[in-house]
Amino acid sequence: MVAMSEQTPYAIIETGSKQYRVQVGDVIDVEKVEGEESSTFKFSDVLLVHNGKEAKVGTPVLTDAVVQGEILGEVRGPKVIAYKYKKRKSSHRKVGHRQNYTRVKITELS
Numbered sequence: 323m324v325a326m327s328e329q330t331p332y333a334i335i336e337t338g339s340k341q342y343r344v345q346v347g348d349v350i351d352v353e354k355v356e357g358e359e360s361s362t363f364k365f366s367d368v369l370l371v372h373n374g375k376e377a378k379v380g381t382p383v384l385t386d387a388v389v390q391g392e393i394l395g396e397v398r399g400p401k402v403i404a405y406k407y408k409k410r411k412s413s414h415r416k417v418g419h420r421q422n423y424t425r426v427k428i429t430e431l432s
Contacts, residue, residue, distance in 0.1 A: 331374050332345045333371045335368050338353025355424045360392065363393055363426060388432050391427055394425040398423065405417075
């Protein structure tokens with residue numbers, strides 16, 4: 323049996339109705355949030371924190387846990403094409419969409 327080595331600390335946060343597993347140094351794209359470039363942003367909806375040895379799970383969130391990140395800038399996601407077609411009706415519709423995201427670098431788990 324192999325002994326488990328100590329893991330790096332991580333957290334699971336929720337923002338924009340999505341959940342992300344983050345560590346210090348990670349760069350993630352989240353739904354667009356308010357803030358200037360190179361300013362700090364706090365994620366207060368922390369669902370789980372693992373410090374390397376033990377995990378703390380919130381019900382549903384941890385009230386004393388905060389994940390801080392630095393806003394790197396605004397980016398746009400890939401283009402998604404929606405094509406609607408009705409046979410024998412001479413009807414079709416093509417719509418494209420690109421989602422706006424904010425790129426955030428995780429700086430601190432506390």
